[in-house]
Amino acid sequence: MANSERDYYTVLGVPKTASQDEIKKAYRRLARQYHPDLHTGPRKAEMEKKFKELNSAHEALSDPETRKKYDRYGHRWQEAEAYEKARAQADAGRGAGAGGTSQEGFDFGEVFENLFGQRARGGQAGRAFAVQGEDLETDVRLTLHEVLTGVTRRITLSEPVPCATCGGAGRQRGGRPCSACLGTGGQTETKTIEVRIPAGVQDGTRVRVGGKGQAGQHGGKPGDLYLRVHVESDTVFRRQGSDIHVTLPIWPWEAALGAEVLVPTMTDPVRVKVPPGSKAEGKLRLKAKGLPTASGGHGDLFVTLQIVMPPALSEEDRKLYEQLGRHPHPDPRAELLRRAQQR
Ligand SMILES: [Zn+2]
Secondary structure, three states: OOOOOOOHHHHHOOOOOOOHHHHHHHHHHHHHHHOHHHOOOHHHHHHHHHHHHHHHHHHHHOOHHHHHHHHHHHHHHHHHHHHHHHHHHHHHHHHHOOOHHHHOOOOHHHHHHHHHHHHHHOOOOOOOOOEOOOOEEEEEEEOHHHHHHOEEEEEEEEEEEEOOOOOOOOEOOOOOEOOOOOOOOEEEEEEEEEEEEOOOOOOOOEEEEOOOOOOOEOOOOOOOEEEEEEEOOOOOOEEEOOEEEEEEEEOHHHHHHOEEEEEOOOOOOEEEEEOOOOOOOOEEEEOOOOOEOOOOOEOOEEEEEEEOOOOOOOHHHHHHHHHHHHOOOOOOOHHHHHHHHOO
């Protein structure tokens, strides 16, 4: 038979000897944990599947009569039920002595054995199954400067646990709904952990923190914690992989004659030579002044030159520009006008 179908006792994380009450409690606890409304993203589909499986397990095991059938026949207990009815009718037919011959030699026991294999002959011995804890996922926002250095974050996680007052039953003695959990049988427990987020992490990365998910049951391993990293945009620096880009305003004469200027970096400003004859939008590259890379190095810092005009020209500035204007220069619009004529 298909291995993909898990044993219903395993699904519920209870031993085969569990009482009906233990089955009920396990179901309520896991239903809160798996409920598809509590999950987002790729986990949601997985949880929907688990939730469905859990409900099938509950359907079979919550009723002592169907549970007996499940214990005997396994996942196909409903089909087995139909066979049982057929056999009962056949027996009744023989008992009445009416047309019984056609049924003779038909061994229902053999049918069951073929259909349900080992399962029909008794199943496994009762024991508690180890159930691994669920993975948890949470969002973390980082500034670009935190990406540069890496950061330790305190993260508060809330996980559903059985209600401490009623032990998860949802009811008080006497049958009234539990006032602590309002009858849901659950409550939320918060825990705070410290997590180190490595330097150089990319926006959108999922960082795995092993063993920090929900606790396992019956000796099962705890789940993992996944951090979805969101890197906030910066007002000065623009990130491209492990490289950083910054726009640097310079005066026209600094571009023309060259200059030594201060350039901001992710740490302290550095002195940089703007070469004479620099063009607008020209780029300078400062090696290893970017973000840490996975291989242990650093990306680069790219400086884009932006030639700016003085906000207000003094009388002296004006005279100097006039002097510059009297010198012959090629028309800076010649290329633009020529291309505009090409159709
Ligand atoms: Zn309660």
